[in-house]
Amino acid sequence: MKKNSKxxxxxAAISLFNxxxxxxxxxxxxxxxxxxxxxxxxxxxxxxxxxxxYCFTSFFEQYISKIEEAYTLIDQGAKGCxxxxxxxxxxxxxxxxxxxxxxxxxxxxxxxxxxEIMSTYSLKEKYxxxxxxxxxxxxxxxxxxxxxxLIIQLKGLLMMPYMNTHYLREVLYIxxxxxxxxxxxxxxxxxxxxxxxxxxxxxxxxxxI
Amino acid sequence: MKKNSKxxxxxAAISLFNxxxxxxxxxxxxxxxxxxxxxxxxxxxxxxxxxxxYCFTSFFEQYISKIEEAYTLIDQGAKGCxxxxxxxxxxxxxxxxxxxxxxxxxxxxxxxxxxEIMSTYSLKEKYxxxxxxxxxxxxxxxxxxxxxxLIIQLKGLLMMPYMNTHYLREVLYIxxxxxxxxxxxxxxxxxxxxxxxxxxxxxxxxxxI
Numbered sequence: 247m248k249k250n251s252k253x254x255x256x257x258a259a260i261s262l263f264n265x266x267x268x269x270x271x272x273x274x275x276x277x278x279x280x281x282x283x284x285x286x287x288x289x290x291x292x293x294x295x296x297x298x299x300y301c302f303t304s305f306f307e308q309y310i311s312k313i314e315e316a317y318t319l320i321d322q323g324a325k326g327c328x329x330x331x332x333x334x335x336x337x338x339x340x341x342x343x344x345x346x347x348x349x350x351x352x353x354x355x356x357x358x359x360x361x362e363i364m365s366t367y368s369l370k371e372k373y374x375x376x377x378x379x380x381x382x383x384x385x386x387x388x389x390x391x392x393x394x395x396l397i398i399q400l401k402g403l404l405m406m407p408y409m410n411t412h413y414l415r416e417v418l419y420i421x422x423x424x425x426x427x428x429x430x431x432x433x434x435x436x437x438x439x440x441x442x443x444x445x446x447x448x449x450x451x452x453x454x455i
Numbered sequence: 456m457k458k459n460s461k462x463x464x465x466x467a468a469i470s471l472f473n474x475x476x477x478x479x480x481x482x483x484x485x486x487x488x489x490x491x492x493x494x495x496x497x498x499x500x501x502x503x504x505x506x507x508x509y510c511f512t513s514f515f516e517q518y519i520s521k522i523e524e525a526y527t528l529i530d531q532g533a534k535g536c537x538x539x540x541x542x543x544x545x546x547x548x549x550x551x552x553x554x555x556x557x558x559x560x561x562x563x564x565x566x567x568x569x570x571e572i573m574s575t576y577s578l579k580e581k582y583x584x585x586x587x588x589x590x591x592x593x594x595x596x597x598x599x600x601x602x603x604x605l606i607i608q609l610k611g612l613l614m615m616p617y618m619n620t621h622y623l624r625e626v627l628y629i630x631x632x633x634x635x636x637x638x639x640x641x642x643x644x645x646x647x648x649x650x651x652x653x654x655x656x657x658x659x660x661x662x663x664i
Contacts, residue, residue, distance in 0.1 A: 267564050269478030351563050354556065355476050356621050368626045394627040395643055402615030406607055409618060412565050417577045418603040434604055441650040 252290050254280040256304075259297045263348040268298055298352060299359055305342065305349045306367035312338050313374045324382030325444060331378070332404065332435050339408050340428040346408040372397065382443075389445045396443065403435050461499050463489040465513075468506045472557040477507055507561060508568055514551065514558045515576035521547050522583045533591030534653060540587070541613065541644050548617050549637040555617040581606065591652075598654045605652065612644050 258280035262271040273294055277284045291297045316330035339346045353360055375397050382388030407414055407422035414420045421427055467489035471480040482503050486493045500506045525539035548555045562569055584606050591597030616623055616631035623629045630636055 265565060267476060267478050269476050270564070347563065350618075351560060354560050354618055354621065355479070356474060360621065361625065364622065364625050368622060372626055392639075394629050395639065397627060398615055398623065398629070398640070399612060399643060399647070401619075402611045403608060405615070405619075406611030409559075409563055410610075410614075411563075412569065413562065413573065413577060414607065416570065416573050417581055418606060420603050420607070430601075430604065431607070434608060438608070438647070438651055442647055 251280070251282050251286055255282060255287055255290060255297070256300065260301060260344050260348055263298070263301070263352070264344045268294070268348070268352050295359065301345060302349060302352075302359065302363045302367075305345050306363060308342075309335065309338060310367055310370050313371060317374055317378070320378065320381060324378050324385060324387045325439060328378050328382070328439060328443075329436055331374070332400075332439070333432055335404055336428055336432050336435070339404070340423060340425070343408055343411065343423045347411055350405055350409045375400070386445050388443050391443075399438075399442075400435075403438060407431065460489070460491050460495055464491060464496055464499060464506070465509065469510060469553050469557055472507070472510070472561070473553045477503070477557070477561050504568065510554060511558055511561075511568065511572050514554050515572060517551075518544065518547060519576055519579050522580060526583055526587070529587065529590060533587050533594060533596045534648060537587050537591070537648060537652075538645055540583070541609075541648070542641055544613055545637055545641050545644070548613070549632060549634070552617055552620065552632045555614075556620055559614055559618045584609070595654050597652050600652075608647075608651075609644075612647060616640065 258276045262275050262279060273284050273287055277287055291300055312334040313331055316327060316334050319327045319330055376393055379388060379393050379396055383390050411422055414422050467485045471484050471488060482493050482496055486496055500509055521543040522540055525536060525543050528536045528539055585602055588602050588605055592599050620631055623631050
């Protein structure tokens, strides 16, 4: 019963933060949608910021674990490992597309919470990307390149559909929450890995698929 | 004098929307920073939403004109034209990085204003991208491909640094408002155009620079 009301609060918060933004949502709105009273929210999360922190943390805990899971494959090759990271993250975002939209949007506003999230999770993410790219350079799988600029591009490709879901739906008629999108878009990012990231020498023989 | 106070209001609004988000900013905050009284803001923009609309419109009017300017080159080739579009948009975003951040973030929240902006400017943008890609396919410059998926990638690459400026600064130590970044990142997107977009046949002879 208690677990249920906590989940209901989180789901209501994600839904409202997604539609109206964090600042555009009140505790009262969340309580109403979750069918709880505001005291229950205060009991679990202190206040609205506590709820946002909870969203950030639960998103990034799983996000990082998806990267770590894929990183175990590093000794079989950097390219294969990176493709697995991308597949895992895309799937994770697709399954939690509302939460991803909320997190990515609110991360763009400078605040104490955001700085803390960056100094833990974003640095961890960077650490893994950096390791994969460095291994890829070392093993001649990737052409030597500025790692931060590669991270910008990779993250740009990964985040775009979930930062701009309305645009995708309304303008491009693409639905980033659907498995069809996930599969097709994964191929696009893999194509980017093959074409712009991979070293010429290695790339020539490998099929693109 | 009047022009000055209008500009001061717009600049204050962009700065505060950028730091605190649209919903996290009050008319009183804007009035204080712009050193005007709230009635002056009401006189020019009616209310906060009017100010946001003004930001959207002034951003996209220039944004679209940058695309149109580059599109005049289409008869000299689709790839060259696309590269010019990218260079123009990157330069424009770099010069107006606070405004770009505000616009991109607020565009991710579904609202009446956002839907209106999308049905005018985003459709216009899509029209030009579509034309350039179609010409590129027709002239065998680009490999045939799903246009919406190309637009997602291109816009993802273009918008990423301006939707995530704090991340770039705090985690990657990259400053997307600097001309150095603009030049280096332009090369990256051109590389994407050459490598993932261009047809193999044509690409082989052209130097990447």
